[in-house]
Amino acid sequence: MKRIDTEKIGSLKQLLKNNRKISIIPHINPDGDAIGSSLALAQYLTKLNKSVKVIVPNDYPDYLHWIPGQEKVVVFFKQKYTAEELLRNADLIFYVDFNDEHRCGEIAKITSQLSVPKVLIDHHPNPGDFASVVISDTSACATAELVYEVIDALGDNELIDLPIAESLFAAILTDTGSFSYNSSQPRTFEIVGDLLKRGIDKDRIYSDTFDKYSGNRMKLLGYALSEKMVHLPEYRTAFISLTKEELERYHFVPGDTEGFVNNPLAINDVVFTALFMEKDGRIKISFRSKGKFATNLFSGHHFNGGGHANASGGESHLTMEETLKKFEALLPDYKEELLGSM
Ligand code: 5GP
Ligand code: MN
Numbered sequence: 561m562k563r564i565d566t567e568k569i570g571s572l573k574q575l576l577k578n579n580r581k582i583s584i585i586p587h588i589n590p591d592g593d594a595i596g597s598s599l600a601l602a603q604y605l606t607k608l609n610k611s612v613k614v615i616v617p618n619d620y621p622d623y624l625h626w627i628p629g630q631e632k633v634v635v636f637f638k639q640k641y642t643a644e645e646l647l648r649n650a651d652l653i654f655y656v657d658f659n660d661e662h663r664c665g666e667i668a669k670i671t672s673q674l675s676v677p678k679v680l681i682d683h684h685p686n687p688g689d690f691a692s693v694v695i696s697d698t699s700a701c702a703t704a705e706l707v708y709e710v711i712d713a714l715g716d717n718e719l720i721d722l723p724i725a726e727s728l729f730a731a732i733l734t735d736t737g738s739f740s741y742n743s744s745q746p747r748t749f750e751i752v753g754d755l756l757k758r759g760i761d762k763d764r765i766y767s768d769t770f771d772k773y774s775g776n777r778m779k780l781l782g783y784a785l786s787e788k789m790v791h792l793p794e795y796r797t798a799f800i801s802l803t804k805e806e807l808e809r810y811h812f813v814p815g816d817t818e819g820f821v822n823n824p825l826a827i828n829d830v831v832f833t834a835l836f837m838e839k840d841g842r843i844k845i846s847f848r849s850k851g852k853f854a855t856n857l858f859s860g861h862h863f864n865g866g867g868h869a870n871a872s873g874g875e876s877h878l879t880m881e882e883t884l885k886k887f888e889a890l891l892p893d894y895k896e897e898l899l900g901s902m
Contacts, residue, residue, distance in 0.1 A: 563697060563747075564706070564713045571693050573714060575677050579652035582610050587658035588617040588665040591818075592734025592769065594657040595620055597681070597703040599629035600727035601654060604711055606632075607719050615643050617665040621815020623772040627730050628723035636667055644670060651676055655691055657703040659684035660866070681706050684868060685856070698868075701743045704731030708751050725758035729765055737822060738766065741850075741870060780810035784820055791827065795891040796898045798824035799834040803880055807837070821846040831901040836876075836883055843876040843883045851902035853894075862890055 584602050586594035598614045605612045614629075618637045636643040647653075647670050655661075659682050661668045671678070672690070680691035683700040700706045708728055711720060720728075732752060736743035756762065773781075784800045791798045800820060810816070821835035825848055832853050835846045845863055847855035849870050856872040859865035865874025876883040891898070 563699075564695060564709050566713075568693055568695055569710070569713045572679060572695075572710070575652055575679065575693070576605075576608060576610075576714075579677070580610055581650050582612045582652045582654065583647050583650040584612065584614045584654040584656055585664050585667055585671070586614070586616060586656045587663040590616055590618075590620045590624070590657075592624055593702045593704055593731040595624045596627055596727045596729075596731025596734070597707045598654075598656045599627050599632065600704060600724050600731070601656065601681070601707050602632045603629045603721075603724045603727065604707075604716070604719060607721075608716075613646050615647060615667060617667055619814065621813075621818060623769055623815060623818070624730070626768045627727050629727060636665070643667075647671060647674065650674075653678045655680045655682070656707075657682055657684075659687045659696070661688055661690040681710065684866075699745060701745065701748045702732045702735035704728045704735070705748060705751055707731075708754075720755075720758060722759050725755040725760045726765060729755045729760050729762070730769060733765065733769060737819075738770070742868070774813075774816075776811045777816045780807070780812065780816060781820060781823070783810065784817075785823060789824055791824070791830070792888075792891065793829055795832070795895060796829050796901065797832045797834075797891060798827055798830045799836065799884075799887065800824070801836040801880055801884055802838065804838040821848050825850055832898055834887065836880060836887075838880055843878070843880055845874045845876060845883075847872045847874070849901065853897055853901040858890075858894070862886070 582605055584598045586598045602612045602614050612632060614633045616633055616635050619635050634643050653671060653676055678691040679693045680687060681695045681703055683698055683703050683706060685698050687694050687696040695706055697706055784802060789798055789800050817837060821833050824830055824833045831850045833848045837844045847859050849855045854869040856867045856869055859872045859874035863874030863876055865872055867873055
C-alpha cells in the first residue's frame with residue numbers, strides 16, 4: 561500500500577537530488593516520536609551522502625538518549641550560534657512531527673526568513689502552510705510511520721538498517737503508548753513486522769525507554785497519584801497538579817512527569833485527564849482522553865494549545881489555583897460530551 565502522494569515523492573526526489581546540506585527540526589519539548597523520526601530520517605539521509613544535522617529546539621529527557629544517531633543532534637538552546645549557522649547554511653529543511661511553525665519555538669524566527677525549500681512530515685490535524693512539500697496524514701500512528709513510508713516510496717526500503725529501524729520503532733512505541741492507543745491500523749503492524757525483520761530487539765527497546773525511572777521520579781509519581789490527583793466521577797475526569805515547589809521537593813528533571821497524565825485514564829470511569837505543571841513561569845498542561853472527547857479542541861478553545869484529539873497540550877498564564885478553578889468551571893459545559901464519550 562502506498563499512502564504518500566506520488567507527486568510529492570517526485571518533488572522530494574528532486575529536492576534530494578539538488579540539495580546536500582540538510583537540517584531536520586522536530587518540535588519543542590521533543591518526545592519519542594519527534595526524536596525517533598528525526599534521527600531515523602537523519603540516518604537515512606546520511607546514507608544518501610547528505611550532510612545532516614538535527615536541530616532540536618531544547619533538550620530532551622534521558623530515556624530518549626539511547627536512540628541511535630545522537631551525534632547528529634544540536635540543541636538550539638545550548639548551541640544557538642552553531643545551530644543558527646547550520647540553519648542559515650542549509651539548502652533543505654525538514655520539519656518533523658508538528659503542524660504549526662511556532663511549535664519549533666525560536667527556531668521558527670530564523671527558518672521563516674529562509675527561502676530554502678522546506679518539507680513537513682507530520683501526523684497532526686490541520687497542518688499549517690509553512691512548508692513547500694507537506695506530507696501529512698492523521699491516520700499515521702506516529703510521524704515515524706510516515707518517515708518509513710517516505711523512505712519506502714523513494715525506493716530505498718533496503719537502506720533501512722538496524723539503527724534506523726530502532727529509531728523508527730522507538731517513535732512508534734512511544735507515540736502509541738506501547739500500542740495501547742492510536743494503533744489499530746493493520747499497516748502499523750506491517751511496518752513493525754518489517755522493522756522486526758531488520759533485527760530490532762523489541763523487549764530491550766521497551767526496557768531502555770520505559771524502565772528508566774530514578775527513585776525520585778517513582779516517588780513523585782506516587783505522590784502525584786495519592787496526594788494530588790482529583791477524581792471527578794460526575795465528569796468522568798481526573799486531573800493532577802504539581803507546583804514548582806513540589807517538583808523541586810522530588811528533585812525534578814525534565815522528562816520525570818512524562819506519562820503521568822496517562823495514569824488516571826486507567827480508572828474505570830475516567831475518559832478525560834489533565835496534568836498541570838508549574839514550569840518556566842507558566843502552567844504547562846497535558847490533556848489525554850479515551851474515546852470521542854476531543855482534547856485538542858478543548859485545549860485550543862481554552863488553553864491556547866492543540867495536538868491530537870486524544871492527546872494534546874496547552875498552557876495557562878494564570879496562577880495554578882486560578883488555572884485549576886478555570887478548568888473545573890469549564891467541565892459542566894462539557895458534561896454531556898464527557899458522559900457520552902465512550
Ligand atoms: P504532551 O502532553 O505530551 O506535551 O503533548 C501531547 C501532544 O500535544 C503532542 O502531540 C504535542 O505535539 C501536542 N502539544 C503539546 N503541547 C502543545 C501546545 O502547546 N500546542 C499545540 N498546538 N500542541 C501541543
Ligand atoms: Mn507524533
